[in-house]
Amino acid sequence: MSAVSTVMMTLDITIVLVALPAIREDLGLTLSGSQWAINAYSLPFASLLLAAASLSDIVGRRTIFLIGHVIFFGASIGCILTGSEAGLITFRALQGAGGALVFGTATPLLADAFEEKDAAKRTKAVAAMMGIGGAASAFGPLIGGALVETGQWRWIFAINIPIGILAILATLFFVPDLHRETRVARAAAVASSPESLPQGPKVSVYAMLLTITSLVLVNYGIIDGENQGWTSRVILCSLGAGLILFTALVLFEMSKRDAAMIDFRLFRIPAFATVTFNAFASRMFSFGMLPFLILWMSGQLGLSALEIGYVASGLAVPMIVFSAVGIKAVAWIPVGWVQAIGMVIVAGGLMLGLRLDAASGWQTLIPMLLVMGAGTGLMLPHVMSLAVEVVPAARTGMASGLANTALPLGTAFGVAVYGAYLANKVGAGLDTLPIPDQFREIAQQAAEAGQFLAIAEQSEPLAQQALEYFLDGLHGIFIIAAVLALIGALASVLFIRPGRSGTADAREDADASAAVAA
The missing domain is CATH 1.20.5 (Single alpha-helices involved in coiled-coils or other helix-helix interfaces)
Structure with missing residues (x-):
């Protein structure tokens, strides 16, 4: 159920991208409303993951997991029934909150299912779950495009209903609250000797x-x-x-030290800090830039939602294939080097994106997406397992929450930073052209949205110039993302050292830090 729930929560981050034109036409969304239809999910999702991690350690992982599913289920129904922009944004925010509770507890809940002697199996299970979740995000545009073209935009939320019912029932009947035993034992120990255990995290x-x-x-x-x-x-x-x-x-x-809801002291552990940065960067240089590639494919090439989804699957398919390769590779190569190799491959894929020009078609994107998907597939499955392994056992929920938070934050900040950079490049370029003042703002908004075919109906030369500025912005985005990938590769080699499960030295750092903190 953890894997299925992870797929559902991560899918809803990207599935809405290709459905926005249909939603805008039906509900009359403004431009800011379209942006908030995405951000209203991502920001609560990222923010509340931190609280979910602490709640899972205090209340119980199974309980928080169920509460999150109920909230997400109800919010999905709300998204289907709403007829207004404000309603959609509100229910998307509730979806993000419920998704955070589910996603923040999925990894530690899965880890609880394995005994300490089965650490290797637990690592593989967590890695497989993260690989599948990452691929689900990549497949979001394809699934969304198929649903929009065969039905209507509300179908992208309707698919959550049967999956949600299945997840809730399966958790109630087949997933035991294994974390309860730990909580009961801890409570008994504190009652008999309050000073025997350090103060646990508290929700703030x-x-x-x-x-x-x-x-x-x-x-x-x-x-x-x-x-x-x-x-x-x-x-x-x-x-x-x-x-x-x-x-x-x-x-x-x-x-607040041990009573902190968010234990920032974990970032003193070099391996944990590196893994969290890799999680953030992996989403920033993939899904953080995907909306702008979709704008180009829709506004310049005139591709339909489903056709855009097919192109985006060039990222998803190698991500799945190379996730399995990455999981197997740690048997021969230290996990830090696997992370580094994946990051370097991603940087190479981003450089292939510099081949895009005014005459390019969707085929030019495919090599870039395939190489990026391969690199991401190699490194992403190890992010959560590493985050859990390199910290003290009592902080696994906290660690998974912080590392999980880095994923949607990478997407959100990628959209924000790349969007600001792209708008600046387009605006600065258009400022040099003799455009009448009354049309300048309209032309810039259309160019930033990638609506070059629409601009060409009014002025073919202006459309060509705007496209050049847009592509210059995309090239800059590719370079920025490649630099992030290379920084992650270098940090992985330096700070994720070889040893048992690829993190023995890092685990010693974690234990040492925990001892100092105590």
Whole structure:
């Protein structure tokens, strides 16, 4: 059930991308409404994963897992029935909250199913689950395109209903609350000798509010910075307040030590910090840029939603194939080197994207997507298993929550940062052209949205110029993403050292850090 639930929660991050035109036409979504249809899911999902990790260690993983499924199930029904932009955004936010509770407990729930002596099997199971989940995100546009073209956009949410019912019933009847025994034993030990065990993590409303508010403010500042001006008071205040609140969050949680809801001390473990960065970067250089490739394929090539999904599957198929290769490769190659090799391959795939030009068709994208999918498949299955292995056993829920949070944050910040960069390149280019003032804003909005065929109906030369600026922006995005991938590769070699399960030295670092903290 953990694997099935992971697929469902990750699928909903990307499945909506190709359905946005149909949703916009039906509900009359504004441009900002279309953006929030995506962000309303991603931001609560990323923010509440941290709380879900702590709740799973306190309340019980099976209980939080079930509550998350019920919320997600109800929100999916809401998305189907709603007839307004505000309603869709609200229910998408609730979906993100429920998805966080499910996704944040899926990995530790799966780990609980294996005894300590079955650590190798547990590692393979977690790695396989993460590989499947990553592939589900990549297949999102294909599935969404198929559902939109054979039915209507509400079908992308309707498929959650039977899966949700199956997951809830299967969890109730077949998944025991193995974590309960640990909680009972801990409670008994504390009752008999309160000083015998360190204070456990506690859910903090202040920490949750600081997390959500800081992420939303920074995200808003990055997304709207180009439109309102990077030096405008609103943008500067948004970015500044977001960074200040996040700093306050770190200081507040660090002061609580073992009682912290978010244990930032885990980032003192080099292997854990590296794995978390790799998780963030892997989504930033893949799904973080996917919306802009979809804009190009739709607005310049005129591909349908389903055709875009077929092209995007060039990322998904090798991701699945090479996930199996990556899982097997650690038998001969240290896991840190497997991570590094995957990152270097991804960087090579991104460089193939520089071949895109004004005359390119969708075929030009395929080599880039295939190579990126292969590299991501190699490294991504090990992210969660590494995050769980390199920290003390009592912090596995916390570690998986932090590493899981890095995935949607990578997507969200990729969309925000790359979008701001792309808008800047397009806007700066159009500013050099003699466009009448009354049409300049309309032309820029159309160019940023990749609507070059629509622009060509009014002016073919303007469409060609706008396309060139858009492609220059894409090339810059590819280079930025490649640099992130190479940084992750270098860090993997330096900090994820060989040993038992590829992380023995890192585990010693974790134990040492835990001893110091205690």
